[in-house]
Amino acid sequence: MGGRPPSSRVMALLVALLPLVALAGVTAKHPDKGSQERSFVIDYDNNQFLKDGRPFRYVSGSIHYFRVLPSEWRDRLRKMRMAGFNALQTYVEWASHEPEYGMYDFSGMRNLTHFLTIAQEEDLVVILRLGPYMDAERDMGGFPYWLLNKNPDMRLRSSDPTYLKYVDIWFRDVLLPIVKPLLYENGGPIIMLQVENEYGSYPDCDFAYTSHLRDLVVAGVGKGPVLFTTDGDGKNYLKCGKIPEVYATVDFGSGTNAIKAFEIMRLFEPRGPLVNSEYYPGWLDHWGVPHNTVKAEVVAKTLDVMLALNASVNMYMFHGGTSFGFTAGSNLGNRFQACPTSYDYDAPLSEAGDPTEKYWVLRNVTGKYLPLPPGEVPPASPKFGYGKVSLAPTGSVFQMADLLQKVTNKWPLTFEELLVPNGIVVYQTVLPFRIVSSSLPVVYECVYNTG
Ligand SMILES: *[C@@H]1O[C@H](CO)[C@@H](O)[C@H](O)[C@H]1NC(C)=O
Ligand SMILES: *[C@@H]1O[C@H](CO)[C@@H](O)[C@H](O)[C@H]1NC(C)=O
Ligand SMILES: *[C@@H]1O[C@H](CO)[C@@H](O)[C@H](O)[C@H]1NC(C)=O
Numbered sequence: 001m002g003g004r005p006p007s008s009r010v011m012a013l014l015v016a017l018l019p020l021v022a023l024a025g026v027t028a029k030h031p032d033k034g035s036q037e038r039s040f041v042i043d044y045d046n047n048q049f050l051k052d053g054r055p056f057r058y059v060s061g062s063i064h065y066f067r068v069l070p071s072e073w074r075d076r077l078r079k080m081r082m083a084g085f086n087a088l089q090t091y092v093e094w095a096s097h098e099p100e101y102g103m104y105d106f107s108g109m110r111n112l113t114h115f116l117t118i119a120q121e122e123d124l125v126v127i128l129r130l131g132p133y134m135d136a137e138r139d140m141g142g143f144p145y146w147l148l149n150k151n152p153d154m155r156l157r158s159s160d161p162t163y164l165k166y167v168d169i170w171f172r173d174v175l176l177p178i179v180k181p182l183l184y185e186n187g188g189p190i191i192m193l194q195v196e197n198e199y200g201s202y203p204d205c206d207f208a209y210t211s212h213l214r215d216l217v218v219a220g221v222g223k224g225p226v227l228f229t230t231d232g233d234g235k236n237y238l239k240c241g242k243i244p245e246v247y248a249t250v251d252f253g254s255g256t257n258a259i260k261a262f263e264i265m266r267l268f269e270p271r272g273p274l275v276n277s278e279y280y281p282g283w284l285d286h287w288g289v290p291h292n293t294v295k296a297e298v299v300a301k302t303l304d305v306m307l308a309l310n311a312s313v314n315m316y317m318f319h320g321g322t323s324f325g326f327t328a329g330s331n332l333g334n335r336f337q338a339c340p341t342s343y344d345y346d347a348p349l350s351e352a353g354d355p356t357e358k359y360w361v362l363r364n365v366t367g368k369y370l371p372l373p374p375g376e377v378p379p380a381s382p383k384f385g386y387g388k389v390s391l392a393p394t395g396s397v398f399q400m401a402d403l404l405q406k407v408t409n410k411w412p413l414t415f416e417e418l419l420v421p422n423g424i425v426v427y428q429t430v431l432p433f434r435i436v437s438s439s440l441p442v443v444y445e446c447v448y449n450t451g
Pocket of ligand 3 (some may be wrong): 360364
C-alpha cells in the first residue's frame with residue numbers, strides 16, 4: 001500500500017462502500033453501526049492507522065484457533081478483551097485445512113470463520129497471517145506434508161512453479177474466498193493481512209515469490225485491506241522480507257531497545273505507524289530444556305515504552321495453548337530442537353487458559369493507553385483431579401509393527417513418499433552376512449500406522 005497516491009486511496013474507499021450498501025441490514029448488528037463507512041487505512045502523514053477515518057492503534061494478542069478447543073474460544077478471547085486488548089492476531093494453518101491434497105477441512109477446531117466471528121462478537125478486530133508458510137513451531141511450519149509427495153525436490157517458499165501451483169490453488173480457490181467476506185470493509189473483523197512470515201529469516205531471497213504472493217492476495221480480495229510483512233528487527237532481515245507496496249513491520253521481545261528496533265523499521269517505512277507484530281511475553285520451549293519464563297515486570301516495561309511511542313503492538317502469544325497430537329514442530333539451532341506439546345509460552349493466559357500474575361500486570365499497562373471494558377475478568381476454570389492412570393505394556397514396537405501396513409522397497413522411503421503425514425514408521429532390513437559393495441541396494445520394509 002506504500003506509495004499509493006491519495007486519489008487512488010479515495011477510489012479504494014468508494015469501491016469498498018459498494019458492498020456495504022448490500023450489507024446494510026447485516027452490518028446493523030455490529031458495534032460500529034453509527035459510522036457511515038467501514039474503512040481501515042494507513043495514514044502516512046500522521047504515522048498512524050485510521051479506522052473509519054479516526055486515529056486507531058491496536059494492542060493485539062496472538063491466539064491460534066488450532067491450539068485451543070473450540071469450546072474454549074470465546075472464554076479465551078473474552079479474557080483477552082478484558083485486558084484492554086482490542087485485536088486478535090492468528091495464523092492460518094494450511095496443513096490443518098488441507099490435510100490431504102484437495103481434501104479441505106473447515107469444521108470444528110478448523111472452523112476459521114467461526115473463530116473470527118466469535119472474535120468480532122467479543123469486540124476484537126482481526127489481524128490475519130495468511131501464510132502460506134507460518135512457522136509457529138508447528139510441524140513443517142504449517143505446510144501440508146503432501147507437498148513433498150508431489151515433488152520431493154520442491155523448493156518451498158520460492159517461485160519454484162511446482163510449489164506455486166499448489167499455493168495458487170489454496171489461496172485463490174479456497175482461502176481467500178473465505179477471507180473476503182470477513183474483511184472489515186465487508187462487515188467482518190479483519191483489518192490487516194500478513195503475507196508470508198519472517199521471510200527475511202529464510203535463506204532464499206526470492207522477490208519474485210513474495211511479489212507473486214502479494215499479487216495473488218490482491219487478486220483474491222482486492223486492494224482494500226492493509227497488507228503487511230513481519231521480520232526481525234535487523235536490516236538484513238528486512239532487506240529480504242520487505243515486499244514493495246506491502247507495509248513492513250518488525251518483531252522483538254522485552255528488554256530490546258524499542259527505539260532502536262523501530263529505527264530499523266523506519267529505514268524501510270519512513271512514515272506510517274510503528275508496529276511490533278510479535279512482542280514476546282515469554283518464549284517457546286524445547287525438549288530437554290527447562291520451561292522458558294520471562295518476568296512480568298520486564299515485559300510490562302518494554303510494552304509501556306512501545307505504547308508511549310504510539311506504536312501498535314501484537315503480543316505473541318497472549319494464550320499459547322497446546323500443539324495437540326503430532327502437530328508440534330521443531331527448530332534447528334546448534335542441534336535439532338524438538339518442541340513439546342505444550343505451547344504455554346509463559347503467556348498472560350496459561351496453557352489452561354487461566355489469567356496469570358502477568359495478565360494483571362500487563363492489563364495495568366494496557367489500561368494506561370486503551371479503555372478497559374467494564375465488568376469482571378472471567379475467573380480461572382475449575383480443575384478436576386483424574387486420579388492415577390496406570391499404563392500396562394502391550395508389546396514391543398516390532399510386535400506392534402506386525403499389525404500395521406507394510407511396504408517393501410529397495411531403499412528406505414520417506415514419510416511423504418509413503419503418504420504418512422506424521423507419527424511413526426519402523427524401518428527394517430536384513431543385512432547380508434558379508435557386504436560386498438556399499439552401493440548394493442538392500443531391501444527395506446517400512447511399517448507404519450496410517451491412523
Ligand atoms: C463454521 O461455523 C459456522 C458458524 O460460525 C457454521 O455456520 C458453519 O457451518 C461451520 N462450518 C463447518 C464446515 O462446520
Ligand atoms: C502520540 O500521539 C499523540 C496524539 O496524536 C501525539 O500528541 C503525540 O505526540 C504522539 N507521541 C509520539 C511519541 O509520537
Ligand atoms: C494494577 O494497578 C492497580 C491500581 O494502580 C494496583 O492497585 C494493582 O496493584 C496493580 N496490579 C498489578 C498486578 O500490578
